[in-house]
């Protein structure tokens with residue numbers, strides 16, 4: 001497969017066309033941002049680690065018949081994926097209160113939730129990815145009710161698979177963000193990445209944070225946390 005022109009550059013990744021019109025190369029960078037791009041930095045080798053972690057998790061999900069955009073891990077920083085049209089929604093699942101939900105609802109981080117929370121945000125940097133509900137998503141044309149139902153079903157299945165997988169490795173999956181895309185034939189597939197950039201991982205024994213919150217909150221040992229996740233998965 002030959003790399004073609006750059007199609008898109010995001011905060012943590014670049015997307016390139018390839019010699020196959022249905023495939024793209026996703027290139028993982030070391031850039032880290034937080035608070036809608038207000039805080040910027042680099043985490044050494046993050047791109048390499050996230051590419052490995054995400055590839056492993058996409059492989060795991062594939063085994064459980066979850067449709068994803070992942071095709072193969074090409075090299076240190078590049079992943080081959082199906083070309084999809086991204087649905088402009090950030091799908092967030094919360095097993096334990098943390099981050100923006102803890103803040104918004106005045107809950108102590110780590111509070112157990114009586115049910116798993118399914119959240120949608122409208123993916124728009126200029127608006128700061130506002131929290132929306134399913135009717136907002138349909139009203140603005142971001143998605144359809146039918147698609148959201150499908151996304152919800154796949155998302156809860158992913159939560160079950162990933163929660164069990166990480167718990168076996170001594171990690172609590174607190175919350176995470178997913179993005180979905182549509183293939184040219186209209187099929188909804190999991191896209192983007194799953195990594196310590198997009199999940200909250202807490203050590204099951206100590207509750208130590210092993211994810212991007214170490215960067216967001218200046219907790220130190222950021223790279224070490226990513227290495228720890230990679231080692232426990234490996």
Ligand code: C5P
Pocket residue numbers: 090092098099100101129175176177197198199200212
């Ligand atoms: O900040 P908040 O608590 O809403 O984040 C919930 C989850 O979604 C966290 O795991 C965070 O890493 C992830 N997230 C993300 N990209 C965003 C917002 C949140 O990956 N733009």
